[in-house]
Amino acid sequence: MVRQCVILVGGMGTRLGDLTKAVPKPMLPVNGRPFVDMLIDEAARHGFDRIVLLAGYLGGQVMEHCAGTRRIAGRDIEVSVIVEPEAAGTGGALTFLRDVAEDNFLLMNGDSWFDLDLREFATVEPGTTPFLLRMALRPVADASRFGTVTLEGDRVRAFLPRGTAEGGLMNAGIYLVRRALLDQIYRKPCSLEGDIFPMLAGHGLIQGKVRDAFLIDIGVPADYAAAPELLAKHRTRPAVFFDRDGVLNHDAGYTHKPEELVWLPGAKEAIGQVNRMGWYAFVVTNQGGIGRGLYGIRDAEAFHARMNEDLAETGAHIDEFRLSPFHPQGSVPEFTGDSPCRKPNPGMLTDLAALWPIDMARSLMFGDKQSDMQAAAAAGVRGILHEGGDLQARLNAALRG
Known part of the structure; x- marks a missing residue:
């Protein structure tokens, strides 16, 4: 890389x-x-x-x-x-x-x-x-x-x-x-x-x-x-927001160690296709294990770095990873309770929209839970429920529809 x-x-x-x-x-x-x-x-x-x-x-x-x-x-x-x-x-x-x-x-x-x-x-x-x-x-x-x-x-x-x-x-x-x-x-x-x-x-x-x-x-x-x-015009483009566990990688329960990364079918290919389309590719993930004291933010960032290293081997990348460390029953005081950035709230998506020139009306969100769909709807993004199968095939179907 x-x-x-x-x-x-x-x-x-x-x-x-x-x-x-x-x-x-x-x-x-x-x-x-x-x-x-x-x-x-x-x-x-x-x-x-x-x-x-x-x-x-x-x-x-x-x-x-x-x-x-x-x-x-x-x-x-x-x-x-x-x-x-x-x-x-x-x-x-x-x-x-x-x-x-x-x-x-x-x-x-x-x-x-x-x-x-x-x-x-x-x-x-x-x-x-x-x-x-x-x-x-x-x-x-x-x-x-x-x-x-x-x-x-x-x-x-x-x-x-x-x-x-x-x-x-x-x-x-x-x-x-x-x-x-x-x-x-x-x-x-x-x-x-x-x-x-x-x-x-x-x-x-x-x-x-x-x-x-x-x-x-x-x-x-x-x-x-x-x-x-000209730059403002050409840098404004749609994005695809991906939930992480259960959409991009196997969810073993509070997955956070780089060596635990197992990609799901079509995930790397879907991200690469988004890159080739010229759209932004983001990950927005609830990481309540941080709020529960099971691991830290730096551990999650190391996992994300491993994801980008794997993607780089195929010429792909994630533009930005966003995580919410909060959990309603957390044990870490600063990350306990609800937060605007914890799905089903739309904070991670709207924060990205405030920083990046995103065409939200044409953007997509892929998630495996209804909380992902609720966050997408609240942010004004079309939500696609992905409960298994090839993610690239699901992306292509969404683009056609």
């Missing part, structure tokens, strides 16, 4: 003029938040919990705002910042990873947002022909602003300058990188796009993955001005 994500945030943003005189480009606000925060959130929801920012221009601002541990989507995310002492270019910047790079890491441009399933993209299927870099590619009808690539099979063979073709495939700015690539960078400054990529392509070492999805680059004034409305 690839867990490290590196984001290039060192550019000067000269095309943005006065906007970046005192603020580094990735720190520019979009919908009230620095753009880089949106990229960190996007990586975190796909299960990347070790984030490295490679900063340059005004890097102190990035360091002050970003470095440290964040709690995102119910997970602890470690964010570190490396500030290059002098401009090294997009290729040279990677040399500062030599002491921290993991065997495989996700690499993202810090000034663009591509609606890509990052977990699926970072999964390497058995038997894949070796590569040093996997590149996300996007079809474009007009290449006047973008360079394009020549793709033969799954290999990028050449890079064409902007304006040389009516359309084609453009580099979307997201990569899966093998650590061995760092050994191919011999000098600074150098450019990934101008120096490293053409050399790798010449040796057949770049694998291309084509995805036709929304992309915006905030590096030019017109696109930066359009970003708030």
